[in-house]
Amino acid sequence: MAVEADKPGWAANVDLPALLKEAGLAALVMFGLAISIIGIRTVTITGGLGLEYRWDWVAFSVAVVFAGRFLLALRRETRSPAKRAEREVVMDRIGASVQKAAKVAGPLFIVIAIALPWMPFSNRYIVDIATLVLMYIMLGWGLNIVVGLAGLLDLGYVAFYAVGAYSYALIAVHFDLSFWICLPLAGLFAATFGVILGFPVLRLRGDYLAIVTLGFGEIIRVVLLNWYEFTRGPDGISGIPRPSFFGLPFSRRVQEGEQSFHTFFGLDFSSMHRIMFLYYLILVLALITNFFTLRIRKLPVGRAWEALREDEIACRSLGINPTNTKLTAFAIGAMFGGFAGSFFATRQGFISPESFTFVESAVILAIVVLGGMGSQIGVVIAAVLLIGGTELFRELEQFRMLAFGGAMVLIMVWRPRGLLSHRDPTLRLNDTPKGGTS
Amino acid sequence: MKQGPGRTAPRQTGYMEYFLQQLINGVTLGAIYGLIAIGYTMVYGIIGMINFAHGDIFMIGAFIGLITFLILGLAGITWVPLALLIVLVVAMLLTSVYGWTVERLAYRPLRGSHRLAPLISAIGMSIFLQNYVQLLQGARVRPMPPVVQGGVTLMETDGFAVQLSYVQIMIVVTTVALMTIFALIIARTSLGRAQRACEQDRTMAALLGINVDRTISLTFVTGAGLAAVAGILFLVYYGVIDFYIGFLAGIKAFTAAVLGGIGSLPGAMLGGLLIGLIETFWSAYFTIEYKDVAAFSILVLVLIFRPTGLLGRPEVEKV
Incomplete structure (x- = not known):
């Protein structure tokens, strides 16, 4: 894999046999795989297992790897190494400009999000997907506090989501408290x-x-699954109360002497009311998460999180208590996970492990x-792409x-720090003249 | 994981026999965990990362083993020792290719990156491999007819017999043989020397003419080979596999590696044995539902109270 950058022209310095050999080796490995x-x-056949052969698939994958490796190697040989370093800079710049654009685009996104249910093209399905995407955005923002800001890789975030969902469900079912009391609980x-x-x-x-x-x-999860008396195990909890609009339920039939949402506002009953209410609810919850994160980043504790992520030993020597600082990040992240969990429970009406x-x-x-760890707008983009994108391609679910x-x-x-990761220095000294002092 | 043979409720009379039976089952299970744990501990020792996809390499090894068994069955090779040997060799070879590829694609480009990047990449790889096998081999459980049957009865008191099946003997013998060979490789060969050198100081090893990248690749290859053997033993012992077995087995084997002291080979074997025993006794004497909780709790407790494990060296973080 000799890179001879000093020769001019691109076709002249390509060592074709070497490239073919490299591609051939890759194809050989693929064949082994x-x-x-x-x-x-x-395949399961009567009386045991049988075999089904797919040599055409093998041939196809080997061919694809051969061609792919060859093209990649060709690209690598014909591009100067300087360009590759440049790419990093370009991506950093994109990250920075997205961050900058987010200041303008952020309010725009919020306006679009608020207007979405009223758009002419929107229907129940679209609002449902948007609700789902917002739920993941909220979870992403919650986890971002732990992973992105404090730099603690939490692989069990779903535990807090589950705790939130189960505590909401159990409190609401057993004590008949309203959503607005259960949510903070x-x-x-x-x-x-x-x-x-x-x-x-x-x-x-x-690690x-x-x-x-x-x-x-x-x-x-195992405890939820096996503690049957408390959580009803794999059967899950059903009949979780739906949220109400400050005490006004979204139901078609109203009990004597009470009012529901549509009678109170003098509207015709529509099942869309509840769906739109849920949508706005999660929108508000998510925005609270975002606002909270943006503000707490500026507080001493937020600064301490980011400092801790960068260098724990330096923090320790500067008098930051790492355990307590991490604990706050963990607890706050968990709290937002719990909020999202209780929203999930009230939206589904049924939860199981x-x-x-x-x-x-x-x-x-x-x-x-x-x-991009630590980037708020990056979470939005990733959630829209991953959750919204896969919802649109339902048939490709598998x-x-x-x-x-x-x-x-x-x-x-x-990009080991995430696609749109970009770090604004939290503190900027006097800008040095361009090019720096030499 | 499921239970080995001989699981019945403890009774007053056969208490000792019941204990003995569980001991045998636990050692068998521990041998399998130990083989997987070696892969974790070696990789951690040499590049300091948790190879989260290792459990899935084990699962792929089990699937390759199953396919090879079926092909041998069709080819008419039914003499069990020969069939087993062929299956072991083929699966070790083909699974090693997976181990090598995973390292080459997902970990090598990240060398020298920040600490969490390889772990996230490994998690991605683990999810990828699980779904790859699920898509290509189907999501349903694959049963395999028992290859080795029968066993010896060691003890018998009114109705409760302590059984040592031939499968269990085979598993323990294979594991001991492989671990001996492996320990010899590490202690005596130039590859083992290179590995130990890289573990101590990668830069210095490179300066002294050791091809570090190649050594790391070979570490992954040998780890995958041992995981493949564990996969086959698992397949033969339990008779069923699916695409998800790697997750739990992987975490338990990792627990074993941590318990024994990550980075230490004898520690991995010891840890595997202990985890196998603890899990078996837990489900025999307490509740079978919470046996996975037992393994996880041990992991948490060990990490809190003795992060270096039983046989590990303390790791000093330098500025």
Whole structure:
């Protein structure tokens, strides 16, 4: 893989046999990969397992890898190494300009989001998808506090989502309290769980912490699944009360002496009312999350999170207590997860441990990572693409997680800090003249 | 994971026998975990990352093993020791290719990047591999007819027999043999020397003429090979596999590696054995529903109270 950059022209210095050899080797590896899992499929037949051969798939994948590797190598040979460094700069600049544009585009997005249900093209389906996307945006923003700002890789975020959903469901079903009382309670429970779980483990280093949080996520799911008397196990909890508009329910029939949303405002009954209400509810919740994050970044604790992410030892020597600082990030992130969870419970009306698997954590993490850790607008873009995009291609559902995993790897390899990551210095000294002092 | 043979309620009379039976089952399970744990511990030792996709490499090994068994069945090779040997060799080879590719595509470009990047990449790889196998091999559980049957009865007291099946003997023997070979490779060969050198100081090793990239690749290859063996043993022992087995097995094996002291080979074996025993005894004497919680709790407790594990060296973070 010799790169001879000093020769002029591009065709002259391409060592074609070497490229072909490289592509051939890649194809050989692909053949090794493909021959078993792709080429032969085990099928259930009467009396055991049979085999089904797909040599055409093997040939196809080998051909694709050969061509792909060849083109990649050709591209690498013909492009000067300087260009590759330039690409990084270009992406950084895009990240920066998106960040800058977000200042203008942010309010615009909010206006669009508010106007969406009233658009002529919008219907129940679109509002439903938008609600789902907003839910993931909120989860992404919540996790962004933990992963993006504090730099703690939390693989069990779904645990707090589950705690929020279950505490809302159980309180609402057993004590008959309204959504507006349950919501803060659910957030509080989730935050408490964050503190309880976080306290012992936050002293651990980055990757150990990730695995331990993963373990906690699974423990909570297993407990939800098996503690039948309390959570009704795999049957889940159904009949969770729907939210009401400050005490006015969204129901067609009204009990004697009470009013519902449509009678109070003198409207005709429409099932859209509730859907639009849920949409605005999650929009408000998500915006609160965003606003909170943006403001807390400017507070000492927010600064401490970001400093801790960059260098823990330096922070320690400057008198920041790492465990307490991390704990606040963990608890606040958990609280927003709990809010989102209780919204999820009230929207679905039914929850079961099925909804809180590791895959869910991974999806939320993917949104944060792909968007660029620490970037608020990046989370929005990633959530719209990943959740909205896959909702539009429903028939490709089975490829969704495959693409998720692949995208995570590719983005990490391409830009290890996330697609739109860009860091504004929190403090800027006097701008040095361009070019710097030499 | 499911239980081995001989699971019945403990009784007053057969208490000792019941204990013995669980001991045998636990050691068998621990051998499988130990083989997977070696892959985690080696990779962690050499490049300091958690290879989250290792559990899925184990799963792929099990699938390749199943396919090879079926092909051998069609080809008419039914003499069990020969069939097993062929399956082991083929699966080790083909799974190693997966191990190598995963490292080359997902981890090598990230060397020298910030600490969490390889872990996120590994999680992506794990999700990718699971869905890759699910799409290509189907989501349903794949059963396999038992290859090795029968066993010896060690003890029998009114109705409760302590059974040592041939499968269990085979698993323990294979594991011990492989681990011996592996320990010899690490201790005696030039590859092992290069690996130990890279583990101590990668830059210095490179200065002294060791091809670090190649050594790391070979570490992944050997780890994948051992995981493939674990996959086949799992397949033969339990008789069913699906695309999701790698997740739990991977986490438990990682727990084993941490428990034994990550980075330490004897630690991985010891940790695997302990996790196998703890899990088996937990489900035998307490509740079977919460046995996964047991493994996770151990992980959490070990990390909190003794992050270096039983046999690990303390890691000092330098500025």
